[in-house]
Amino acid sequence: MSAIExxxxxxxxxxxxxxxxxxxxxxxxxxSLLRELQPDETLMALKDVSFRVAKGSAFGVIGRNGSGKSxxxxxxxxxxxxxxxxxRVDGRVSALIELGAGFHPEISGRENVFINGIMLGLxxxxxxxxxxxxxDFAELRDFIDAPVKTYSSGMYMxxxxxxxxxVNPDVLLVDxxxxxxxxxxxxxxxxxxxxxxxxxxxxxxxxxSLGLVERLCDEAVWLESGEKQADGDSKRVVDAYLTAxxxxxxxxxxxxxxxxxxxxxxxxxxxxxxxxxxxxxGEVEITAVALLxxxxxxxxxxxxxxxxxxxxxxxxxxxxxxxxFGVGLFNADGVCCFGTNTELEQRQPYLLAGxxxxxxxxxxxxxxEGTYKLxxxxxxxxxxxxxxxxxxxxxxxxxxxxxVGIFRPRYHWTFSSNVRFR
Amino acid sequence: MFSNLGSLLRYRxxxxxxxxxxxxxxxxxxxxxxxxxxxxxxxxxxxxxFVFMKIMPGNDPRVTPFAVFLFCxxxxxxxxxxxxTEATSSLISGGNLIKKVLFPAEVLPIVxxxxxxxxxxxxxxxxxxxxxxxxxxxxxxxxxxxxxxxAVQLIFTLGLAFALSALTVHFxxxxxxxxxxxxxxxxxxxxIYPYFMPSVSRFLTLFRLNPFYHLAVSYQEILFFGxxxxxxxxxxxxxxxxxxFLGGYWLFDRLRDSFAEAx
Numbered sequence: 043m044s045a046i047e048x049x050x051x052x053x054x055x056x057x058x059x060x061x062x063x064x065x066x067x068x069x070x071x072x073x074s075l076l077r078e079l080q081p082d083e084t085l086m087a088l089k090d091v092s093f094r095v096a097k098g099s100a101f102g103v104i105g106r107n108g109s110g111k112s113x114x115x116x117x118x119x120x121x122x123x124x125x126x127x128x129x130r131v132d133g134r135v136s137a138l139i140e141l142g143a144g145f146h147p148e149i150s151g152r153e154n155v156f157i158n159g160i161m162l163g164l165x166x167x168x169x170x171x172x173x174x175x176x177x178d179f180a181e182l183r184d185f186i187d188a189p190v191k192t193y194s195s196g197m198y199m200x201x202x203x204x205x206x207x208x209v210n211p212d213v214l215l216v217d218x219x220x221x222x223x224x225x226x227x228x229x230x231x232x233x234x235x236x237x238x239x240x241x242x243x244x245x246x247x248x249x250x251s252l253g254l255v256e257r258l259c260d261e262a263v264w265l266e267s268g269e270k271q272a273d274g275d276s277k278r279v280v281d282a283y284l285t286a287x288x289x290x291x292x293x294x295x296x297x298x299x300x301x302x303x304x305x306x307x308x309x310x311x312x313x314x315x316x317x318x319x320x321x322x323x324g325e326v327e328i329t330a331v332a333l334l335x336x337x338x339x340x341x342x343x344x345x346x347x348x349x350x351x352x353x354x355x356x357x358x359x360x361x362x363x364x365x366x367f368g369v370g371l372f373n374a375d376g377v378c379c380f381g382t383n384t385e386l387e388q389r390q391p392y393l394l395a396g397x398x399x400x401x402x403x404x405x406x407x408x409x410x411e412g413t414y415k416l417x418x419x420x421x422x423x424x425x426x427x428x429x430x431x432x433x434x435x436x437x438x439x440x441x442x443x444x445x446v447g448i449f450r451p452r453y454h455w456t457f458s459s460n461v462r463f464r
Numbered sequence: 465m466f467s468n469l470g471s472l473l474r475y476r477x478x479x480x481x482x483x484x485x486x487x488x489x490x491x492x493x494x495x496x497x498x499x500x501x502x503x504x505x506x507x508x509x510x511x512x513x514f515v516f517m518k519i520m521p522g523n524d525p526r527v528t529p530f531a532v533f534l535f536c537x538x539x540x541x542x543x544x545x546x547x548x549t550e551a552t553s554s555l556i557s558g559g560n561l562i563k564k565v566l567f568p569a570e571v572l573p574i575v576x577x578x579x580x581x582x583x584x585x586x587x588x589x590x591x592x593x594x595x596x597x598x599x600x601x602x603x604x605x606x607x608x609x610x611x612x613x614x615a616v617q618l619i620f621t622l623g624l625a626f627a628l629s630a631l632t633v634h635f636x637x638x639x640x641x642x643x644x645x646x647x648x649x650x651x652x653x654x655x656i657y658p659y660f661m662p663s664v665s666r667f668l669t670l671f672r673l674n675p676f677y678h679l680a681v682s683y684q685e686i687l688f689f690g691x692x693x694x695x696x697x698x699x700x701x702x703x704x705x706x707x708x709f710l711g712g713y714w715l716f717d718r719l720r721d722s723f724a725e726a727x
Contacts (some may be wrong), residue, residue: 120566121565137566140563143561144567148492153485161478161561161567
């Protein structure tokens with residue numbers, strides 16, 4: 043039994059040209075009112091999308107900005123109608139799309155609760171019965187008789203959320219609203235969603251928080267420019283989505299990684315003052331830099347814990363015995379996360395002649411999620427650069443966990459038996 | 465369309481509480497608060513009375529006391545004009561509700577008309593106070609016609625409010641157009657002058673085409689002159705009002721699906 047069913051739904055938004063605003067008179071007298079309202083251009087927000095949501099399940103809708111997620115939600119809510127196809131929803135719907143959309147700033151929270159509740163389809167008596175629950179949930183007992191315009195935006199959202207969720211709908215539509223509250227309130231909302239599902243109600247969640255979809259949803263659908271890319275088990279859909287995001291990031295990083303050119307002859311005074319460029323005498327030249335993934339293929343996006351190889355192709359004009367190879371990793375703030383060179387490691391240079399490959403292999407890339415830049419260099423033992431590439435190569439570390447900082451040590455927790463998690 | 469029309473009754477509670485909210489919110493933060501509902505028409509009336517009794521005297525003796533006569537036409541006109549002005553922008557100012565919540569859009573223009581009707585009704589005690597002050601009382605026999613005129617005006621105004629609010633979503637020009645049309649309409653209706661003035665009689669056919677002419681004359685006959693001879697025209701207008709109402713709602717219903725996108 044499905045609570046929501048979209049079959050072959052398309053939604054076309056109209057884009058009007060300026061012509062439409064010609065004059066009211068011509069529109070009325072020329073009997074062209076309806077013609078003037080015809081679109082010149084259309085935008086397909088959804089194309090032939092079908093999915094169904096089982097009763098009592100939580101269902102996630104994911105995708106980039108502009109992929110049609112919110113349009114799908116509005117169709118389910120009944121706010122807009124599909125251009126073609128059918129949307130079927132079973133039971134009372136409450137949409138957490140814009141919290142407190144109907145609040146009037148001048149009147150008190152109490153009065154707004156009543157009016158908002160009536161707007162969402164409750165009777166006065168039903169609201170009276172739930173009033174205390176609503177106020178307690180919103181944690182606004184002390185402010186409920188103050189005009190809503192005096193509320194902070196968090197209080198406003200909390201009250202809106204509390205009313206909407208207490209409408210006791212059969213189907214709850216949630217659009218990215220969990221971002222508004224503090225941590226504690228977000229947890230309370232999540233608990234409420236779980237409680238909802240236990241009572242056999244359906245939750246449809248539109249969000250950019252993939253972790254939330256994995257944790258909360260049984261199934262999910264992934265939309266991309268209005269088309270369904272995948273649906274089914276939420277973990278599988280999220281994985282497919284992440285893989286696609288990696289691939290497109292990879293493409294854009296690859297496009298920006300052009301050949302490095304000499305920019306200035308002199309090195310920056312301080313290695314830790316980041317400013318990108320390339321300099322050096324050129325007696326030894328780094329002709330190419332490649333980042334390689336686990337299986338040796340060029341790559342720009344790595345997952346935490348993957349292995350990464352930095353391969354330098356170098357060419358020495360004359361054989362030399364004075365050379366040092368170095369690498370440095372910098373995060374987006376310009377902080378050096380790690381740097382080393384062969385001199386620091388006390389390798390005695392003996393001979394570099396002609397074309398050569400130098401590979402720096404990181405067995406496990408223990409960095410947190412983020413964008414990183416790379417320094418590579420070859421210079422003399424006294425520091426005079428042959429070829430210094432400063433922050434010219436970019437790669438991304440993707441991580442499924444949301445830890446922060448710079449370094450991600452190998453770690454685990456241990457707890458004594460009286461500390462428990464659910 | 466008719467099933468949608470039927471569901472209007474379901475929104476009774478919603479309309480009721482929104483009208484109440486509108487009235488409450490309107491005077492929040494003002495010192496006089498709700499008293500403004502009485503003071504506003506009083507001040508308006510004082511201005512008109514001053515102009516027409518002191519600056520431009522010489523009214524027909526049949527319309528003394530002039531202030532009471534003026535009030536009988538001015539009060540319903542204010543209801544009509546401000547209803548339309550508010551209804552016209554109601555969908556745009558309530559855009560948040562239409563776009564983000566499943567909300568019956570027709571409730572918004574209806575609320576504009578009804579909240580102004582409440583102001584109209586609150587003006588009546590002032591009219592009565594004036595009648596007592598000037599010792600000019602209406603005839604009880606024709607008073608039962610009063611709720612009928614009121615109902616006709618309500619239906620007529622609602623119909624126009626539907627049409628105008630829906631059109632404004634697509635043509636913002638309607639708002640500016642309406643302001644000017646209402647000014648013209650006000651002076652083309654016997655409110656600040658009696659309907660039996662010779663200049664009115666000369667263009668009587670033209671005047672009779674103005675729906676509000678019949679409403680104004682009816683109010684004045686019932687509340688001021690004490691004899692109602694306009695019943696036939698009023699009933700004709702009632703029929704027209706029903707047509708305007710249905711036509712306005714039809715247009716509103718036609719354009720309904722475009723609101724969420726165009727607001």
